[in-house]
Amino acid sequence: MTKKQLSTDNQSNQMWGGRFDTQPSDIMQQINASIGVDYRLWRQDIDGSLAHCEMLVKQKIISGDDGQKIIEGLKQVAQEIESAQFEFKVELEDIHMNIESRLKDLIGDVAGKLHTARSRNDQVATDFRLWVREACDELAVKVENFQNTLQSLSKEHKKTIMPGFTHLQVAQPVTLAMHLNAYVQMMTRDKSRIEDCRTRLNESPLGACALSGTGFDTDRVYTAQKLGFDKPMESTMDAVSARDFATEFLFVCAQCGLHLSRLAEEIILWATPQFGFVNLSDEWSTGSSIMPQKKNPDAAELVRAKTGRLNANLIQLMTVMKALPLAYNKDMQEDKAGVFESFDTLSLCLDAMTGMLSTAQFNIDVMKKSTESGYATATEIADWLVRNLNMPFREAHHVTGLIVKLAEGKEYQLDQLTLSDLQSIEPKITDDIFNSLSLDKAIESRLK
Ligand code: ARG
Numbered sequence: 001m002t003k004k005q006l007s008t009d010n011q012s013n014q015m016w017g018g019r020f021d022t023q024p025s026d027i028m029q030q031i032n033a034s035i036g037v038d039y040r041l042w043r044q045d046i047d048g049s050l051a052h053c054e055m056l057v058k059q060k061i062i063s064g065d066d067g068q069k070i071i072e073g074l075k076q077v078a079q080e081i082e083s084a085q086f087e088f089k090v091e092l093e094d095i096h097m098n099i100e101s102r103l104k105d106l107i108g109d110v111a112g113k114l115h116t117a118r119s120r121n122d123q124v125a126t127d128f129r130l131w132v133r134e135a136c137d138e139l140a141v142k143v144e145n146f147q148n149t150l151q152s153l154s155k156e157h158k159k160t161i162m163p164g165f166t167h168l169q170v171a172q173p174v175t176l177a178m179h180l181n182a183y184v185q186m187m188t189r190d191k192s193r194i195e196d197c198r199t200r201l202n203e204s205p206l207g208a209c210a211l212s213g214t215g216f217d218t219d220r221v222y223t224a225q226k227l228g229f230d231k232p233m234e235s236t237m238d239a240v241s242a243r244d245f246a247t248e249f250l251f252v253c254a255q256c257g258l259h260l261s262r263l264a265e266e267i268i269l270w271a272t273p274q275f276g277f278v279n280l281s282d283e284w285s286t287g288s289s290i291m292p293q294k295k296n297p298d299a300a301e302l303v304r305a306k307t308g309r310l311n312a313n314l315i316q317l318m319t320v321m322k323a324l325p326l327a328y329n330k331d332m333q334e335d336k337a338g339v340f341e342s343f344d345t346l347s348l349c350l351d352a353m354t355g356m357l358s359t360a361q362f363n364i365d366v367m368k369k370s371t372e373s374g375y376a377t378a379t380e381i382a383d384w385l386v387r388n389l390n391m392p393f394r395e396a397h398h399v400t401g402l403i404v405k406l407a408e409g410k411e412y413q414l415d416q417l418t419l420s421d422l423q424s425i426e427p428k429i430t431d432d433i434f435n436s437l438s439l440d441k442a443i444e445s446r447l448k
Helices: 026-032 035-058 064-082 095-115 120-156 176-201 220-226 236-241 244-270 298-321 330-358 364-372 378-389 393-410 419-423 439-447
Strands: 161-166 169-175
Touching: 035 064, 035 095, 035 120, 035 220, 035 330, 064 095, 095 120, 120 176, 120 236, 120 244, 120 330, 161 176, 161 364, 161 439, 169 176, 169 364, 169 439, 176 244, 244 298, 244 330, 298 330, 364 439, 378 393, 378 439, 393 419
Parallel strands: none
Antiparallel strands: 161 169
């Protein structure tokens, strides 16, 4: 929203000003207004109002004629917002009152009938659930796109040998496919968390009104169905005060962002000249204004860093909600900024990781060389001793340690040691052990 669209005329509030003699102070308006954030709920607010209005007509709470005027008016408001003709006003506080006020401009006092048997408390909870539901759907698609990219890289690199690390020290040989597949699995769980969150949030608060429901003969099942909810929420007091759907969404975003940050960190390491495992495309790198040789993995660094915001937003809302008494409290207006930001941030991170990885070039030879130079097959020697000499594993581990030490002293790789080198440590070792020292064999024996 541009500054121009956000007017700050200082009138008393048309929506609740009845019992007030003076208008709120400027600062009061500033602290109270949420329109700068919750304008993003406009479409959900219109949809919720359309469903509510149709229900009021069906239940004969308002006349068909009035309902028709309201519906046409709401559609015009939607069209004005969509085409950026709408003027959002700070003195009207939030998206709900901005829309209703414009509706009144357009169709007159009949607009006031729309708020029969409704409160902003159930209205905002409904809008927000609808918004988060869509956000879940969009994120699920982005996670899937990213997963597809990882999967096609995995296919391409089934035979690409690289060192597997523990403690960031070379541990055992793995394939790039094995490495990337770990992230595919993380994304599978993240997607299922998104789906769970969507399923749990998909109940309708509409009709809970301020907190205790209404004396009007409303039909909550009808509005729930119209809005694609599974059913109305059971407790009206819970309906207006629950925000665990939002904290859950924030957690799901934070967790997925955390997974992305781990891969981002690996890409950053792998793209260093010291590792040299991967070249990022120019499209996904930046240069330095002073050091001409530099090609920096900024996108990956930013994905790594964005977890700060994602985690912060989760803690922010959990802190807002902690110890809040039932039912609605204005504190809860602080629920949206973090959710919007986490959605935007995670969407961007997923897109960036998808783009960056789909254009990355892995240096197969460098990866293999690095595996060879890290004594990655030491465990294979130990396993050979166990299998062929019936040695207890602990002893085999010790003997292999001596072999590694010998190789280190000679500045050899393990497969450069001769049979007599090996036999100087364990005389019963035979030629057959060299089969275990090949990286391909070590990988093969694990992939079966
Ligand atoms: N802007 C408010 C929010 O986001 C809407 C609900 C206001 N309800 C109230 N009782 N003041 O929470």
